[in-house]
Amino acid sequence: MKLDNIYQEEKKSNLAKVSEIIITMASRPSGFIGLSILIFHVILAFISPYIAPYDFKAINPTLMLQAPSAEYWFGTDDLGRDVFTRTILGGRTALTITFFGSLIALLWGGLLGIFCGLVGGKTDDIVMRIVDAFLSIPWILAMLLIVSLLGTSTEVLIPALGFFYGKGIVRVARAATHDVIAKDFIVSARARGHSNFSIIWNEIIPNVRDAILVEGAMRWSWMLLGFSSLSFLGFGVSPPTPDWGLMISNARGLMSFAYWSVIAPIVGLSSLIIGINLTADAFAKALGIDRSTKAPV
Amino acid sequence: MTEIIQKVKNLSIGFKSKKGEEILILRNISTNIKKGETVGIVGESGSGKSTLALAMMGYVKHGLYTIGGECEFNSSNLLKMKNRDLEKIRGRKIAMIPQNAGQALTPNLKIGYQIDEALQLHSDLKEEEREQKISELLNKVRLPSPETIALRYPHELSGGQQQRVAVAMALAGTPDLLLLDEPTTGLDVTTQAHVLELLNFIAKDTGTSMVYVSHDLGAIAQVSDRIIVMYSGEIVLEGPSRDILKKPIHPYTYGLLKSIPKLSLAGLPQSMPGSQPQPGAIHRGCSFFDRCDFSEEKCKSNSPQLEYLEQLNTSVRCFNHKSLMNDSQVNQTVNKIKTSLQDKEILNISEVSISYAKQNLLDQVLNRISDDNPTVKDININIKKGETIALVGESGSGKSTILKSIAGLLRTKGGIIKFDQKRNLSSDLKERDPNDLRIIQLIFQNPDESLNPNHTVEEIIAQPLKLYFGLKGEELKKNIIELLQKVRLGEFYMSRYPRQLSGGEKQRVAVARAFAAKPDIILCDEVTSALDVSVQAAVLNLLQQLKEDFGTTYIFVSHDLAVVRAISDRVAVLYQGRLCEVGPSKDVYQFPSHPYTEVLLGAVLEPDPDIKPKLVAEDIVEEKPPQKGCSFQGRCSRILGDICKNEIPPWQITNSGNSIRCHIPLKELQKDQIN
Structure with missing residues (x-):
């Protein structure tokens, strides 16, 4: 009775489900690499203030643009600050702001998308046209406007990024809802007279949750790139706080003779984005959203 | 000897399970x-x-691979x-x-x-x-x-x-x-x-x-x-x-x-x-052992081989053939259905019409439906308590549409649906009170779609119990177990997900959910057409048993005339959203019948090589019902002429109480159809 255990599998606790998903993700090489990079960055963000060898804002004119050495592993920048210290600290703000930003994006985008998909009709039409209109505005322009009006504090950046990156999630959530909305179990719930809230909570969310989570994970990496672009343009994190976008922006003019001060933040930023992307991919596959890896029969 | 063009020799095809075990889909198949x-x-x-x-x-197929054997065509594998x-x-x-x-x-x-x-x-x-x-x-x-x-x-x-x-x-x-x-x-x-x-x-x-x-x-x-x-x-x-x-x-x-x-x-x-x-x-013994009426002790541990019987030119895999x-012929014994018909009418459908036409702005503003040729028109059916009435027709005949409007899922254009001869059921779901929703429950065609894949059986059956009766905790659990027993499923099914159940088991869960609401009327939309034949009979028997226990009324939609014959007391035949014939099922299946019923009956395929289908009408498909006249005029082989094209045919009632809507006099219909 080989297959019997499949048919007698008990209802699992949520923790067991999550750990099973993570194990499945890590069992693929790409998922393993992605997860390792992401976990490395997250741990680094937590411990970097305690392990940083130097003060990140200590300016030392005598140490300007030193090449990497045993003392200064990644060299120093144009103000004589240690690049290694600044690089390991440089992901903290970006990671925090974009993490909470994507949570907000996920929440409002997901819920609005599900609601539009369920209600349909005129409400859906109107909301979706507004979303489309926002999609047509270049986000960076709008962000610059918001930031220059309201400042670059975290309280402004998180909701602003969350809003702009949630628009795309609305569409995904709505499409995922459309997939299940025609199914008979929704019709059945309607015919029994369940409220819209109960239908969304009990019937739709369990079925669209995976798709929205994967989309949210992808948005996170895009938001990270977006946030770094803002910093690069001088509208994100304000100096002297170390930030990769800002560091790249500062050191880009010196690239020809002091490449080290640019390369370190670039590697930091791109490895984090690659890590998130690979993790999101593996996450989707572990949830069975990727159809190509579906088991036969 | 005739030439063999395809030779399948000892073919086995299978896949590797997650644990690395070889699981066979085809086991040692040989045939020519x-x-x-x-x-x-x-x-x-x-x-x-x-x-x-x-x-x-x-x-x-992708994911499967050949384990052994060959398929030889023109002497190459x-x-x-x-x-x-x-x-x-x-x-x-x-x-x-x-x-x-x-x-x-x-x-x-x-x-x-x-x-x-x-x-x-x-x-x-x-x-x-x-x-x-x-x-x-x-x-x-x-x-x-x-x-x-x-x-x-x-x-x-x-x-x-x-x-x-x-x-x-x-x-x-x-x-x-x-x-x-x-x-x-x-x-x-x-x-x-x-x-x-x-x-x-x-x-x-x-x-x-x-x-x-x-x-x-x-x-x-x-x-x-x-x-x-x-x-x-x-x-x-x-x-x-x-x-x-x-x-x-x-x-x-x-x-x-x-x-x-x-x-x-x-x-x-x-x-x-x-x-x-x-x-x-299955690892040892006959794969059919569990379900077999003729099984013996040896079938459990020994796998029978395919045995060739010379005199019958037949190969069989059974020890007991x-x-x-x-036992010469398949003597079909049927369980006679008990009718629990009461005189009281429970649902009156009168003059119901339904339109799918897109409404123009003015009508949308005035919240009315105007369509002079609606998809479903003039539906008059009175349903008695405890009756099983079947709506029969091909796709596009409007049978599911009528079901949806009884459930309140589709607004009617006109007409009245009355429950228990007192209460008018509003055609808008939102205007019905919870009790009106409870008394009518639906069972759908495909249990894969009607059960939420992310809910356990317990959660699925709990939904109506919580919604209508507010049950909680131990009492809720007790009720769920009771319902599962009613549909012949054990208590251990509670923690399973639909994907862990077979088609028949899923449909049983769907039936249990419908009965959880203690409804008076259950609407069955092609409930057995997604199931295998052997399972279909079991589900039909279950439905009949539950009906006898609870005195429920069934409105049964199906395209399969033989299934309808087996379960229903009364049959209504629909074409293009218009009724053609309504009557007790034994009479509908006898002549005289409406020319459309005749076509349907002729086309039924029976598992008997001696009964050939009779092809009466052309198999053209009409998109829209005709503006005037008889709905079946476009395909009818007995069309009389202008009268069928211009005038809606009258209801004619046979001696046994069968109503037929046709211009042709009953006597002539009967004479023609029997020849």
Whole structure:
């Protein structure tokens, strides 16, 4: 009775489900690499203030643009600050702001998308046209406007990024809802007279949750790139706080003779984005959203 | 001796499970296909019949692989051939006709172009010759005016016409072997009969060998010379078609034939217990052991071998086939249905009409529906308490539409639906109070779609209990267990997800959910058409049992006239959203009947090679009901003339209380139909 255990599998606790998903993700090489990079960055963000060898804002004119050495592993920048210290600290703000930003994006985008998909009709039409209109505005322009009006504090950046990156999630959530909305179990719930809230909570969310989570994970990496672009343009994190976008922006003019001060933040930023992307991919596959890896029969 | 064109030798196909175990889908299959013969492969879903058919053209589905054996065609093993060599055989020597032709045809290419493509690939004809060949092919599959059909797009054809085009494309390469994978399953009964007749004609005309894969013994009986019965990846019975259908010597086939409802018999057929084992679940003994009425101790531990019986020209995989051989015919015994009919009327549907037409702005603002030719019109049915009434018709007849509006899911354009002779049920779901919603429950066609895949059985059945009765905790659990017992499922099913259940079990859960609301009326929308035959009988028996226990009224929608005959007290026949005939089921199945009922009855396929379908009307499909006159005027073979085209026919009532809506006097109808 080989297959019997499949048919007698008990209802699992949520923790067991999550750990099973993570194990499945890590069992693929790409998922393993992605997860390792992401976990490395997250741990680094937590411990970097305690392990940083130097003060990140200590300016030392005598140490300007030193090449990497045993003392200064990644060299120093144009103000004589240690690049290694600044690089390991440089992901903290970006990671925090974009993490909470994507949570907000996920929440409002997901819920609005599900609601539009369920209600349909005129409400859906109107909301979706507004979303489309926002999609047509270049986000960076709008962000610059918001930031220059309201400042670059975290309280402004998180909701602003969350809003702009949630628009795309609305569409995904709505499409995922459309997939299940025609199914008979929704019709059945309607015919029994369940409220819209109960239908969304009990019937739709369990079925669209995976798709929205994967989309949210992808948005996170895009938001990270977006946030770094803002910093690069001088509208994100304000100096002297170390930030990769800002560091790249500062050191880009010196690239020809002091490449080290640019390369370190670039590697930091791109490895984090690659890590998130690979993790999101593996996450989707572990949830069975990727159809190509579906088991036969 | 006739030439053998396909030789399957000891074929095993399977896949590796997550744990690395080899799980077999096909187990040691050997058979030969001779030139010019039609072989039917029959089995329930999961028996491996499609895998076998695909292997016959050298194709193994993604994820599966050949474990052993070969498929020999023209003395070369297809399963070992390179793709480039296979390309030369597929289409030219072996062609395939898929289940759903509508999806197999490219939607944005014209029919003629698509056939031309097939010809370019599979024949050596020049351009001018090809053009002629296209109309030749379309003529051969009996499509009207081939020149115009060739210029149409697939969506401009009906399902039956699309299937004919698929046949024409398959014939383009003049193949030696034609594989048909459930070619008529998605079609209406009348269309199905026409397509089968065409296939028979083509088999005779071209001498092509055919392998016909189907779950439907009725269809297989009409076309095949030889039948292979598959169960759990094995051939359990193989022999001449007539012998197998008349005198099945394997207990599975015997049980299968017994569980198919027949037109000639009212009442429910006997069901086979249990369901087919999952692939890989059986290691020793006969795979049919659990469900077999004839099993003995030795069947449990020893696997029977396929044994060839010279005198019957039949191979059988059973230790006990001799005891079945003496039991000459399938004596179908049916469980007579008890009618629990009461005089009280529970639901009155009067003058109901429903429209799907898009409303213009003014009507939207005024919140009204204006459509002078609605999809469903003039529906008058009074349903008694405890009755099972069946709505019958082909797709597009409006039967599901009527069901939806009774449930409140679809607004009616006019008319009244009255419950218990007192309360009018609003046509808008939001205006019905919770109790009005509770008294009417729905069971859907496909349990895969009607059960939320992310809920356990417990959560699924708990929903109506929580919603209508506010049950919680222990009491809720007690009720769920009770309901599960009522549908013959154990308590341990509570923690399972729908994907862990078989089709029949899922449908039982859906039935339990419907009964959880303690409804007065249950609407059954094609509840058995997604199920295997052996399971279908069990679900029908369950529904009947529950009805007797609870005194529920059923409104039963189906396209299958034999199923309807088995379960219903009364039948309403619909065409294009208009009623044609309403009457007690035993009378509807006798003449005189409405010309449309006659067409439907004629097209029913029975698993008996001696009963051939009668093709009365053309299998054209009408898009819209006619503006005036009789709804069936476009297809009626007994049309009288202008009167049918202009005047809505009157209701005529026979002595037994059967109402027929036709201009032809009953006596004349009866005289014509019996001849």
